[in-house]
Amino acid sequence: MSLATELAVRWVHVLAVSLLLGGSALTWLALRQRRGTPARGAGDDPSLAPTLALAGGYEWLFWLAVGLLAVTGVGNLGAMAPAIPTSGPWTTTLVAKLLLLVALLLGSAWRTLLVVRLRAEIAGGATVGAGANAREDRTPRADHAALDARSRSLLRRSYAATTLVLGVLLALAEVLAHG
Amino acid sequence: MAESDTDPLLVATLATLHTVLLVVVGVLGLLATGAAGDLLGGLDTLVGVLLFGALWGVVALTHRRLFGRVDLAGTSLVGLLRPAVVHGALTGWLFFLVLFLLVAAAFATSGGFASLGDLLTSLSIVLGAGSVLSLLVGAAVGVVGAVVDRALVRAVGLALPA
Numbered sequence: 001m002s003l004a005t006e007l008a009v010r011w012v013h014v015l016a017v018s019l020l021l022g023g024s025a026l027t028w029l030a031l032r033q034r035r036g037t038p039a040r041g042a043g044d045d046p047s048l049a050p051t052l053a054l055a056g057g058y059e060w061l062f063w064l065a066v067g068l069l070a071v072t073g074v075g076n077l078g079a080m081a082p083a084i085p086t087s088g089p090w091t092t093t094l095v096a097k098l099l100l101l102v103a104l105l106l107g108s109a110w111r112t113l114l115v116v117r118l119r120a121e122i123a124g125g126a127t128v129g130a131g132a133n134a135r136e137d138r139t140p141r142a143d144h145a146a147l148d149a150r151s152r153s154l155l156r157r158s159y160a161a162t163t164l165v166l167g168v169l170l171a172l173a174e175v176l177a178h179g
Numbered sequence: 180m181a182e183s184d185t186d187p188l189l190v191a192t193l194a195t196l197h198t199v200l201l202v203v204v205g206v207l208g209l210l211a212t213g214a215a216g217d218l219l220g221g222l223d224t225l226v227g228v229l230l231f232g233a234l235w236g237v238v239a240l241t242h243r244r245l246f247g248r249v250d251l252a253g254t255s256l257v258g259l260l261r262p263a264v265v266h267g268a269l270t271g272w273l274f275f276l277v278l279f280l281l282v283a284a285a286f287a288t289s290g291g292f293a294s295l296g297d298l299l300t301s302l303s304i305v306l307g308a309g310s311v312l313s314l315l316v317g318a319a320v321g322v323v324g325a326v327v328d329r330a331l332v333r334a335v336g337l338a339l340p341a
Binding site: 005059070083084086094095098106110112114115116117120150154 | 203
């Protein structure tokens with residue numbers, strides 16, 4: 001791999017991680033700021049709709065960045081080939097990082113499906129995880145009381161956990177690069 | 180469920196999840212067998228990016244088709260298995276076709292064959308055997324994907340009952 005290609009691959013990798021971490025932290029902060037904020041007037045919107053719009057935007061960005069992260073991660077590993085260690089502390093750290101990434105991916109898929117479900121509930125459409133029968137009686141729930149504190153809490157905690165795990169992954173990446 | 184009812188975010192999420200999990204599991208397998216250095220060392224960066232892009236695109240395409248026909252929320256795991264096997268096999272075969280075309284083009288331009296007949300015979304054998312293998316592997320991966328997807332839907336349902 002040429003130096004220019006290697007730099008480009010690393011640049012996209014770092015950019016993808018920045019988007020993931022910065023986006024999850026900002027979404028978490030946005031959810032924290034909306035916690036317990038009551039409607040003060042006719043113009044106020046205490047529903048989750050604006051937050052879900054933000055979260056939905058982040059989810060698109062998240063999965064795009066994850067795809068870029070995967071392909072550039074393999075590229076970074078390939079740049080070391082054929083001298084990739086197969087044992088020792090470096091390999092152990094890499095395996096730990098990959099396993100934590102798998103956990104992050106599964107947890108993030110759960111988080112995204114939660115956002116998809118809440119968006120569908122607001123729109124009165126098909127849902128994820130509610131079961132087929134639950135959809136039969138569903139009516140559009142654009143009213144503010146429909147989405148309760150539990151939904152907000154779940155979202156807030158899931159973005160906090162995402163930010164935390166991404167921080168740990170970043171630390172492991174730093175150890176791999178410079179440790 | 181009509182195809183237009185499917186949230187595109189759901190399709191993109193599960194397609195990317197499955198694609199990236201495949202890659203990560205593959206890398207973990209290479210590390211475990213000690214083959215990472217040899218395999219990745221022989222892989223050109225551009226070819227690697229193209230292959231990943233092809234896999235991602237094929238998986239997204241088949242997931243869009245699958246979730247346009249199957250309501251993930253309202254279908255049991257047993258009900259999901261058959262379409263998952265079919266679409267998994269389709270995914271495996273389509274990705275194999277991309278691989279095959281790349282390898283065939285490289286082989287044909289290299290001139291490393293005695294005659295055109297030899298080239299066509301070799302490619303036919305690879306195409307036949309590879310198709311069978313990719314259909315089987317794809318179907319197996321499709322089943323695993325269905326189990327993961329159902330588990331995720333179930334977890335969402337447990338966290339936020341209807």
